[in-house]
Amino acid sequence: MNRKTMAPLVKLIIFAAVTLVLTGLLAQTLGSLSTGGVSYRARFTDVTGLLPGDDVRIAGVRVGQVRDIRVVEDTVAEVTFTVEADVPLATSVRAKIRYRNLVGQRYVALTEGPGDGRPLPRGGLIPLARTTPALDLTVLFNGFRPLFTALSPNEVNKLAYEIIQVLQGESGTVASLLQRTASLTNTLADRDAVIGRVITNLNSVLGTLANRDRNLDQTISQLQQFVSGLAADRAAIGDALTNLGDLTGATAGLLRDVRPALAADVRALHELAGTLNRNSTVIDATLGRLPERYEALTRTASYGSWLNYYLCDFDGRVVAGGQELNAATFSSSAARCSAGGAR
Structure with missing residues (x-):
C-alpha cells in the first residue's frame, strides 16, 4: 500500500469513527438509550402521556429512563424505571411527572423529600403518597x-x-x-356595584331563610311524614283506586242500561209538559173552582147522611203520545158491589 492510498484510507477511518461517535450521541439524546442501571418502581394516579423510554431526571439532569408501565390495583399505574448505579436514591425520594415539551412528551422528575435518608433498595417502591401526576393542560x-x-x-x-x-x-x-x-x-x-347588589340580595334571601328555619324544618318534617304515610298506605291506596275503577265501570254500565228508558221518560215528560201548557186555561179555571166545590161537598157531608159513596170498581190508564205507559184496575167483591146494589 503506497502513500497515496494510505492518506485517503486514514481520512475515511477518522471520518467513520467521528460519524459513529456522533451517531451514538445523537441516538443517546433522541432515543433515550441507556446502558443499564438500578431498577425502581413508582405508583401514580395518572401517567397519561408517559411512555417507556422517557427520561428520568434529577435537577433537570438525565439519570435514567422509564422501562415499563402497567396497571395495578385496578386504578393505579405502576412505572418501572432505572437509575444509574452511581446515583443513590433515598426512601424519602419523591417522583413527579412533568412536561418535557409542548408536543406532549413527559419525563419523571425525582426530588429528595424530608426523611431519615436511608437508601432505597433495588426494586424499591415509591408509594402514591410521594408521587404527583403530570399537569393536565386541558x-x-x-x-x-x-x-x-x-x-x-x-x-x-x-x-x-x-x-x-x-x-x-x-x-x-x-x-x-x-x-x-x-x-x-x-x-x-x-361592575362591583352590580356584584354588591347581588350579594346584598343574596344575603337578604339567606337571612329570611335563616329566620324561618324552624318553619322550613317543620314543613320538611311534615312533608316527610306525609310521604311516609302514603308509602305505608300504598296498598290501601292501590286497592281504593282499583275499586274506584270498578265503580266507574259499573256506573257506566248502569247508565248504558237505563239510557233508553230514561230517554223515553224524558220524551213523555216533555209531551206532558206541553199538554199541561196548552190546557193551562182549563187547569187554572178548574183549580179556581175547586175550593168552592170542596167547601159545598164538605157542608153536605157534615150535616147529614144525604151523601154516601163507596168505590166498587176502578180502571185507570196513563197514555202519552198515543202509547199506554201504565194501567191500574181495581174491583171489590163486597155484597154492596153485587149486581143491582152498587151506588
Missing part, C-alpha cells in the same frame, strides 16, 4: 374558561398564546399576562 385551560368568557376573541387568543409561551419558559411574557389579568380585574371592579 384542566388548566378549562380553569381559565371564566377568564376567557369575559374577554373578546382576540384577547382570548393573545392570552392563550402568552400562557403557552410562559409554559415554554419565556418569562418575558409574564408581564403581558399580568396586564391581561389586571384588565379583567378592572372590568370586574367597574
Whole structure:
C-alpha cells in the first residue's frame, strides 16, 4: 500500500469513527438509550402521556429512563424505571411527572423529600403518597374558561398564546399576562356595584331563610311524614283506586242500561209538559173552582147522611203520545158491589 492510498484510507477511518461517535450521541439524546442501571418502581394516579423510554431526571439532569408501565390495583399505574448505579436514591425520594415539551412528551422528575435518608433498595417502591401526576393542560385551560368568557376573541387568543409561551419558559411574557389579568380585574371592579347588589340580595334571601328555619324544618318534617304515610298506605291506596275503577265501570254500565228508558221518560215528560201548557186555561179555571166545590161537598157531608159513596170498581190508564205507559184496575167483591146494589 503506497502513500497515496494510505492518506485517503486514514481520512475515511477518522471520518467513520467521528460519524459513529456522533451517531451514538445523537441516538443517546433522541432515543433515550441507556446502558443499564438500578431498577425502581413508582405508583401514580395518572401517567397519561408517559411512555417507556422517557427520561428520568434529577435537577433537570438525565439519570435514567422509564422501562415499563402497567396497571395495578385496578386504578393505579405502576412505572418501572432505572437509575444509574452511581446515583443513590433515598426512601424519602419523591417522583413527579412533568412536561418535557409542548408536543406532549413527559419525563419523571425525582426530588429528595424530608426523611431519615436511608437508601432505597433495588426494586424499591415509591408509594402514591410521594408521587404527583403530570399537569393536565386541558384542566388548566378549562380553569381559565371564566377568564376567557369575559374577554373578546382576540384577547382570548393573545392570552392563550402568552400562557403557552410562559409554559415554554419565556418569562418575558409574564408581564403581558399580568396586564391581561389586571384588565379583567378592572372590568370586574367597574361592575362591583352590580356584584354588591347581588350579594346584598343574596344575603337578604339567606337571612329570611335563616329566620324561618324552624318553619322550613317543620314543613320538611311534615312533608316527610306525609310521604311516609302514603308509602305505608300504598296498598290501601292501590286497592281504593282499583275499586274506584270498578265503580266507574259499573256506573257506566248502569247508565248504558237505563239510557233508553230514561230517554223515553224524558220524551213523555216533555209531551206532558206541553199538554199541561196548552190546557193551562182549563187547569187554572178548574183549580179556581175547586175550593168552592170542596167547601159545598164538605157542608153536605157534615150535616147529614144525604151523601154516601163507596168505590166498587176502578180502571185507570196513563197514555202519552198515543202509547199506554201504565194501567191500574181495581174491583171489590163486597155484597154492596153485587149486581143491582152498587151506588
